[in-house]
Amino acid sequence: MIINQSIIRNIIGIIGNVISCGLFLSPMPTYIQIIKSKDVKKFSPIPYLATLLNCLLWFFYGLPIVHPNSLLVITINAIGIAFEVFYLTVFLIYATRRGRVMKLLALEMLFMIVVVTSVLLLIHTTTKRSLVVGILCSIFGTCMYASPLVVMKLVIQTKSVEFMPFTLSLASFLNGVCWTSYGFLPFDINLLVPNGLGTLFGLAQLVLYTCYFKSTSNKDARAEVELPV
Secondary structure (H helix, E strand, O other), rough: HHHHHHHHHHHHHHHHHHHHHHHOOHHHHHHHHHHHHOOOOOOOOOOHHHHHHHHHHHHHHOOOOOOOOOOOHHHHHHHHHHHHHHHHHHHHHHOOOOOHHHHHHHHHHHHHHHHHHHHHHHHOOHHHHHHHHHHHHHHHHHHHHHHOOOHHHHHHOOOOOOOHHHHHHHHHHHHHHHHHHHEEEOOOHHHHHHHHHHHHHHHHHHHHHHHHOOOOHHHHHHOOOOOOO
């Protein structure tokens, strides 16, 4: 039974890695647009900063010195870090106001240094390390998944899904479902809480998309752009 559970967990984790890669790739059309126009327009770097911090925390969580046997958590978040670094680099190249982004990025790096140093020096068992880092992952993971709430409000106000691409909403929902399932094998509350909420937020986005798709002009509905904040 244990072997079967392990196999199922690995399969779900691999599927989760594939779906998460799709989620990380979903802003690419936005950045192609930014590169072509050489202008970041009204797009915000906040979602990418939030995702970067989230990936950094989960990468640390998945390390054997924190939470053993979490290789698939490490791999997908390493990929996520690479994508977010690329997106933020492009944003900084074409943004007219870089100061705020640089300050937030510096704060994130300082925060990670404090977290890593404190956990490794002050906590000496993987069980306690998993608990502390897991709580941080749950908090910031929930914040990342909840970030589209602002845009969902915008969709309701404007009756337009222009700034809420279907592919991003669908990928968010499937990603939440997959990693929630992964968190049950075995039970891991740190994976279940943020990804369970992510599933609900993703489902809510799909419901809104269904409701307001017809009221959006064809041009707006086809626009694959990142969410403004």
